[in-house]
Amino acid sequence: MTIPGLMMQQPLLISSLLVHAERHHAEQEIVSRRVEGDIHRETFRELAARSRRLANALAALGVKQGDRVATIAWNGYRHMELYYAVSGSGAVLHTLNPRLHPDQVVYIADHAEDSVLFFDLTFLPLVEAFASRVKTIKKFVVMTDRAHMPKESKVPGLLCYEELIDAASDAYVWPSFDENAASSLCYTSGTTGHPKGVLYSHRSTILHTYAVALPDTLNCSARDAILPVVPMFHVNAWGLPYAACMVGAKLVFPGPALDGKSLHELLESEKVTVSAGVPTVWQGLLAYMDASKLKFSTMRRTVIGGSACPPAMIRAFKEAYNVDVLHAWGMTETSPLGTACAFKPKHLGQSQEEHYAVMAKQGRGLYGIDMKIVGEDGAELPWGGEKSGELLVRGPWVVNRYFKDEGGNPLLTDADGHGWFPTGDVARIDTDGYMQITDRSKDVIKSGGEWIGSIDLENIAMAHPAVAMAACIAAHHPKWDERPLLVVVKKPGAEVTRDELIAFFDGKIAKWWTPDDVVFVDAIQLGATGKMLKNRLRDQFKDYKLPTA
């Protein structure tokens, strides 16, 4: 029997991040490009006071602890205030993804039983499209001031955010409660089946925040200015709104303006040092900067996750702009960060080319996250091997089961009785512990019983100067069962032939991995979180006849 330690018992609560930020970094700024078009600035002192007002306003709206409060909003200070006021008061912040179809929003809001919805002006048409259909949302709050409130709306009784804030007192003491209480809720995008809700706790969020801010993860300090392009409506913007308060970093929110020009202006004017987002966002920025011959004055790091970052993009950031890409991996179910690709001492003396090879991987597991890869029989595969396997993870910020899905525990239990979350990603792990996603398990191409990783093939194709986007999918083959088919979007004005592209794979990969054919399309559809919708492509090409068949 162990004996109890004698240290203070304090629950790990999200509100303590805000209290810390106000007390130690009161003058630090949150700068937001607003939906209204202008640039807004507030200090952490103002953030804290307005969050306390908002907590009082929530109570006045009838929100109780445990209630779900929904948002449909861009990255901005009002969304940040909701992050702290809702979770801090013991209610649950439910961030809705505005890129979803109204039918999906209705399903999710009903499933979550949201009671109040806060939304940015931009999303009024979306809200109008579903407001009469949601069952539990009784109050709709527009995140703007009186002057910008819609003159009329199909949604009756619209409330005004700034009026709620103005009417509330800033005297509010954040309540103390069990650190395992739910803090926030995010639904997976759900390309198959219904979206599923991940219910984060205060404890999981604080532990994740510590891990996110570490030097070998996102390396956040009080001297950083962080611009999260990754949306606050998707897995808490990778925890950056929390990490900024933990360390006192400046936050720069781009609002709805995610085009290259707007992003570059904000990165420069606010002296941003680090940004974070999915690869597709950066394509627009890099294309704009390339065309306009622009550079970065202060930005030296960018965190890329959500999808595998094409090596060509890592190279472009470094060689043209002297920006180090930090490749990271995670998912809604992992809060999200699971790995980050920081160097080990052995890499320090290596060449830039060797560095690129490391940087192309999603990186090492954060302390707190255990990971392993398993074969189709569930047996663990060795690190450093050639074989990819399904990635399983566990840790205090990994989902245990989905919200209100009592029967559907997503965990696998291993021989030692440990529960592991099956990520649905297929990966290799090298001897140094660097994990590299080779595929989604549903996207993997099974050729003659062996797996071909579609991401490896896409990365090679993306390195061709004429290729804007590439997806590799399985096409039916009478002998091999499946063979790779490369679907390509060409860059505007660029030309490349099928044979040139196939020849481009020579020497870059095992011969039998080479795609059997190439088709050119005008566009590849992206999902709500910026990922290529490969299931759509598979549907489109399900009867495609390979020339090798």
Place this chain on the structure above:
Amino acid sequence: MTIPGLMMQQPLLISSLLVHAERHHAEQEIVSRRVEGDIHRETFRELAARSRRLANALAALGVKQGDRVATIAWNGYRHMELYYAVSGSGAVLHTLNPRLHPDQVVYIADHAEDSVLFFDLTFLPLVEAFASRVKTIKKFVVMTDRAHMPKESKVPGLLCYEELIDAASDAYVWPSFDENAASSLCYTSGTTGHPKGVLYSHRSTILHTYAVALPDTLNCSARDAILPVVPMFHVNAWGLPYAACMVGAKLVFPGPALDGKSLHELLESEKVTVSAGVPTVWQGLLAYMDASKLKFSTMRRTVIGGSACPPAMIRAFKEAYNVDVLHAWGMTETSPLGTACAFKPKHLGQSQEEHYAVMAKQGRGLYGIDMKIVGEDGAELPWGGEKSGELLVRGPWVVNRYFKDEGGNPLLTDADGHGWFPTGDVARIDTDGYMQITDRSKDVIKSGGEWIGSIDLENIAMAHPAVAMAACIAAHHPKWDERPLLVVVKKPGAEVTRDELIAFFDGKIAKWWTPDDVVFVDAIQLGATGKMLKNRLRDQFKDYKLPTA
């Protein structure tokens, strides 16, 4: 009522640091200068395997969960193995300070009810001096191999560490238990009254480790090589043995060789990037390097805490050796780190002189630690004011009460019902949240009802080129009650008069703070943790007649 989150429940256990280090940083090294004189190297893989063997060996010795296992040892790999094997198996690691008098060791070992003692060869004479007097220690293990075992000893039945390891299997699964279980025990040096035991928990240790490794704290990454001069027998070497496993940093242990020459050799040969220790250790190193005209090739940061670091030392490190001093504050009761002095963005454009002024402070509170200063009436004093007050702290790695001291809860309870630990330190906090210790409350000089901070006066005296060490104590004064008396040790061969030293304070401090007199002594005695024993000086000068009296 909040609702429970749905994330995995995993206890925060020290063993998970070792598992992580083995899995992700198996090849990283722990380099130790041994008591036997040579340099020893082992990898994290070997550390993990030997710690598992040791856990089996502890079980074979009859050690059960909750039992206290004592060490008297330098910084080295065997001590590191004990850190993980003892705590990881659910027993309690009790690090004894070898600089204590044998009577104190007996008191502490009996109070802790230690069952086994592991000690370095160096300490055989000390152990022989008390072994027959301790009540509960039944087994004595020398941390060496058979070849170096003492031929004979007054301690009967001495066991050999390497024989225990060799005899044990490396198959061991770290047990899972409540994260609030006790992990380690450290007694305060106790200049007054009996030493008091602080019983850390696994949870407090892991949370502290996250905070320690953050960029604005000790900024630990896998690319660092860390040399903790701060002893592992004192507050867990500031958490560095844990942080190194969390991030995969190389550890370099100096063993007993803390002289300037030995330290410099090791810092150079092992390419150390960051070191940590109390100011008195660095005096020896800097004096040696100055005399030998040496530089550092790789070391760029040193963490100084334990006592206030004299500004002259911060300047010497920077100007002569291009090393940034990171000033930190903590105590046994705070695990230990409470503050660290990293810059804010506002400092980035400032001059070196302005930087020195910031670096002289002990720094900003880590996220997780709340701090405040209170006046003699217990009321909170404002930040940014002139007045110092007693420093109170709270947080999940702050002591709640001392071990087996049921009646003596050290906490103060404020009006909101929060428990605060009274540090006994007197401090100011500026508007940016940087805390600066001005005194220990028992050392403060009360002149005409106002407080004079002895550390401010000592720092000024230490900046004089002829002064090796300076202590400022209260001397009795018939009118003002107390007035400052400066006690000075001159540098070898240097000369300075009383009047010159008093004139040296001109313009550096309020006139009425100037010491009333100076006495020169040959030496000032240091306590077991390297701090000046001012109570001894007060005894010595208790009848001193000031010329102003």
